[in-house]
Amino acid sequence: MSIPIKTTGAEVRLTGLGKRYGQVQAVKPLDLVIEGGTLVTLLGPSGCGKTTLLRMIAGLEQATEGRIFIGGRDVTLLSAGERNVSMVFQSYALFPHMSVLENVAYGLVSSGERKQAAHAKAEAVLETVGLKGFGGRLPSEMSGGQQQRVAVARALVLEPDVLLFDEPLSNLDTRLRRTMREEIRALQQRLGLTVVYVTHDQSEALAVSDKIVVMRNAGIAQAGAPEVLYASPDSVFVATFMGEANHVRGVIESVTGEHCVLALDSARLTLPGRGLPPGPVDAVIRPEAIRIAPPDTPNGLEATVTRATYMGSHTEYYFGTAVGELFAQGADRLRRRQPGEKVRLLLDEEGVVVVRP
Structure with a gap:
């Protein structure tokens, strides 16, 4: 039929x-x-x-x-x-x-x-x-x-x-x-x-x-x-409502064309500027944009593991950093980081966005 x-x-x-x-x-x-x-x-x-x-x-x-x-x-x-x-x-x-x-x-x-x-x-x-x-x-x-x-x-x-x-x-x-x-x-x-x-x-x-x-x-x-x-969320609200997101404050150091240089403590990232001028700015970091590296790795953010939760396929981490607490996930089932451990966090530029409040 x-x-x-x-x-x-x-x-x-x-x-x-x-x-x-x-x-x-x-x-x-x-x-x-x-x-x-x-x-x-x-x-x-x-x-x-x-x-x-x-x-x-x-x-x-x-x-x-x-x-x-x-x-x-x-x-x-x-x-x-x-x-x-x-x-x-x-x-x-x-x-x-x-x-x-x-x-x-x-x-x-x-x-x-x-x-x-x-x-x-x-x-x-x-x-x-x-x-x-x-x-x-x-x-x-x-x-x-x-x-x-x-x-x-x-x-x-x-x-x-x-x-x-x-x-x-x-x-x-x-x-x-x-x-x-x-x-x-x-x-x-x-x-x-x-x-x-x-x-x-x-x-x-x-x-x-x-x-x-x-x-x-x-x-x-x-x-x-x-x-x-x-x-490309237009605001912090949209960014944090559309999945997991870390909301931090950074500084746009310079703007060249459609791109800007964003400073997050010691880390520097070249990102779409989205029409924002130099100065303090809100930024969103997706958890999947955070890579965990040894503490002597150059660049990135100095961080300390504050919490680690075993989730089977991955571990959920919270890190203390100079720009605030960051949430990330690591697929390190065989070598889990422990609370108090020092690490360096590297940020993938495609997962970091500057936004209006």
Whole structure:
């Protein structure tokens, strides 16, 4: 049977979109374009506005200002049922008394489609998400990962223009989260879906996204491709939120063209200057940019091991240095450094970034 699912997603365009609750600005007016067929993640800490923004796209919250366009159609004043979007909730929200097949077909049946046709479509979509033959089971007879797939199938069977995910993997254990995020990404790419995905998990966002929108204080701090946000963050907040990062203070000694010389105590690095003038500056050092060397190695930073934690495949270290405490990882399973040991830290330039506060 052919799979009754659209294979092209609609563009979502937000213009001046904002939301107030009385005097509280839950989402500051913002502009955002989510291209059709891409997966865009709204990433940020609790209370930053990401879920409110998702619910406005879904039609579950009414925007206070601005407009929402889906596939070029103004849906700002339309109800959730009129927008042709589907949402996968954190709790999955499956009906416990219905079979898996009935859960998936429910939206079609409730909208007037004949039960036989609805069940046929539901069977096809269950096959798409890897649950062929599971239609007769109850949700309670399914694992957490299987229930999550049922929730996705229930959303997909409605052939939405946009598929919305609200923290879909937060109830799963670490290994299953990794598997399910890969499955969601593969499904999105195979079907060409437009997906808006909310999470507070940075690794999850990096793994699944075409674009990440980092939110802070009800607004957009920075938006871009995962590799851009990780390698070239605009601020200390974005840098430290996009994975592990050491925030230190240094000095830009000179600027030549688009590059600068950054001084971190005795270490000197030539980096993209990012338009910053000479003088004190914030810098971010990624843990993977730190290499541990013997204490008599020239250049680098003098350091003392303050903590060492064995993690199996690697050791996590904290070092005391003149620029502050630095976190790094070492793949030295056979020769672990001990607290109090003197070392020299060498810094790879591609993992050090100067940023605005």
